[in-house]
Each structure stands twice: as C-alpha cells, then as structure tokens.
Amino acid sequence: xxxxxxxxxxxxxxxxxxxxxxxxxxxxxxxxxxxxxxxxxxxxxxxxxxxxxxxxxxxxxxxxxxxxxxxxxxxxxxxxxxxxxxxxxxxxxxxxxxxxxxxxxxxxxxxxxxxxxxxxxxxxxxxxxxxxxxxxxxxxxxxxxxxxxxxxxxxxxxxxxxxxxxxxxxxxxxxxxxxxxxxxxxxxxxx
Numbered sequence: 001x002x003x004x005x006x007x008x009x010x011x012x013x014x015x016x017x018x019x020x021x022x023x024x025x026x027x028x029x030x031x032x033x034x035x036x037x038x039x040x041x042x043x044x045x046x047x048x049x050x051x052x053x054x055x056x057x058x059x060x061x062x063x064x065x066x067x068x069x070x071x072x073x074x075x076x077x078x079x080x081x082x083x084x085x086x087x088x089x090x091x092x093x094x095x096x097x098x099x100x101x102x103x104x105x106x107x108x109x110x111x112x113x114x115x116x117x118x119x120x121x122x123x124x125x126x127x128x129x130x131x132x133x134x135x136x137x138x139x140x141x142x143x144x145x146x147x148x149x150x151x152x153x154x155x156x157x158x159x160x161x162x163x164x165x166x167x168x169x170x171x172x173x174x175x176x177x178x179x180x181x182x183x184x185x186x187x188x189x190x191x
Contacts, residue, residue: 018079018080019051019059019078019079019080020051020052020053020054021080022077022078022079022080023051023052023067023071023078024052026071026072026073026077026078027052027071030071030072031165032071034048034049037070037071039180040069040070041066041067041069041070042066042180043063043066043067048067051067061075064078064079069186072186091157092153092154092157095153095157095160098160099137103139103140103141104137104138104139104140105137105138105140106135106136106137106138106153107135107136107137107138107145108133108134108135108136109131109133109134110133111126134147135147135148135149135150135153136148137153
C-alpha cells in the first residue's frame with residue numbers, strides 16, 4: 001500500500017508535507033545525520049533526503065514503519081496525526097522523571113488542572129489567592145528546596161542533554177564499530 005492510498009484524497013498533500021517536516025524536525029531533535037538515520041533504517045542517505053524534501057511522494061507502509069522506528073516514534077507521530085511534543089509525555093515530563101531518578105523532585109504551588117476539575121465537580125468554588133505560583137527542586141536526600149524559574153529548568157534540561165550527548169559521543173568513539181545485523185529491533189522501554 002502506498003501512502004497516498006492510505007490517506008483520504010483531501011489530506012494527501014498536507015499529510016505528505018507534515019511527514020517531511022516531522023521527519024526533518026525529529027531527525028534534528030535526535031541529532032541524527034542522514035548517515036546515522038540510514039544506519040538505523042537500512043535506507044540510503046539520498047532516499048532519506050528525498051523523503052525530507054518531499055521529492056518522493058509515494059511511501060510504502062513498510063518503509064514508513066521502518067523510518068518511524070529509526071526515529072523512535074510511531075507512524076502516526078511521523079505523519080502528524082498526533083503532535084509528538086504534546087503526546088502523553090513531552091520532553092519536560094521525561095526530564096522531570098530523569099531528575100526524580102537522580103533524587104530530585106520538581107514541585108510547584110500551581111494546582112494541577114485535574115485536581116481543579118475534581119474540586120469544581122464536587123461543587124467547590126476556586127479563587128485566585130493573588131500569589132504567583134512558584135517552582136522549586138527538592139533534593140530528596142536532605143529535603144532542601146531550591147526555587148527556580150521554568151526558564152532555568154528548561155536551560156538545565158538543555159545543558160544536561162548536551163552533556164549527555166557529549167558523553168555518548170565520547171563512549172561511541174571509544175567503542176568498536178560492528179556490522180549491523182540484518183534483523184534488528186528497537187529497545188522497548190515501555191515495560
């Protein structure tokens with residue numbers, strides 16, 4: 001089946017445009033070169049470039065699935081059927097989970113929307129106390145809290161990801177290069 005057959009005629013061009021943009025955006029987010037993605041998918045660099053520029057208009061479902069796996073996303077995300085960054089977990093949610101694994105909790109005085117809805121559904125009225133919501137990081141080892149802004153947290157996330165990328169490059173530069181097996185599977189981290 002070809003991509004154009006799979007999508008209704010009224011959204012063909014938009015879906016293909018979203019596909020190219022999503023592929024380019026995701027490849028950049030992961031810091032992958034065309035060669036890196038070619039290694040992950042078994043597709044040629046030139047084919048990947050033509051997918052990104054929209055030069056190739058027909059893509060088989062099988063190729064779409066391989067490409068999505070190589071980009072660590074679903075076919076739906078690749079096609080733009082759901083916004084990758086606002087799917088069930090966004091980058092900041094993942095970062096906050098990683099901080100928790102390191103012994104730090106990110107907390108705020110802002111009441112979660114789900115809790116607000118629950119109070120409202122029970123007949124309570126909510127009013128603004130006039131105080132700005134604050135965000136802090138609590139060290140679970142000593143229970144000390146450190147106030148931060150969301151901008152500081154985003155900067156911290158970016159710095160940590162850049163450092164992790166540096167360490168990953170250092171590790172792979174010291175590792176032996178192997179021939180990629182014909183049969184391979186992405187690591188499933190959902191279990």
